Amino acid sequence: MPPIIHIQSVLIRRLLMVLLxxxxxxxxxCMRIGRGIMSGLSEFSELFTAVWRGSEKDPPLLPCPFCGGKGIPHGxxxxGxxxxxxxxxxxxxxxxxDTWNTRITLTQEQxxxxxxxxxxxE
Structure with missing residues (x-):
């Protein structure tokens, strides 16, 4: 028969495991979710910065993609x-x-x- 102290310590360890x-x-x-959120936010931050600011030196603007009017760079x-x-x-x-100057080319069928x-x- 095992000693009583050993049985009690095993019971206490199992009780602690069940409780904890x-x-x-x-x-x-929570740590895994937090890590996933932080990596997602860093990717979003890079994408947001690229779309928001464009490149460091903005290219000259093409005419308006909708009406052909003049594009104002800081319209x-x-x-903020x-x-x-x-x-x-x-x-x-x-x-x-960059997004202003993006044009979609249509195929002949379109x-x-x-x-x-x-x-x-008509």
Missing amino acids: APFLLILIL WRTQ GATGPACDNCGATTWSA LKSVQRHDDDA
Whole structure:
């Protein structure tokens, strides 16, 4: 028969494990979630900075993608001092000169579809 002290110490250790295991599990989960959030925030921060500011030296603005009007490099400004391009004619805005200058090229099939739609509307 094992000594009583050994039985008591085993019981105490098991009792402590049963009582502390949920807290340790929660602590481990919180640490993993926190680590995931922090890595996600750092990726978001890099993406946000790239989209918000564009490149260090903004390229010259192309005409407005919607109406063809003149683009103003600092057409809008927030209270925090951030600025972005805007159209002088229609008021269109975007976050950076890079996104302003981005154009989507249409395939011949898409152009024909748009022309058919325009013809049907008339």
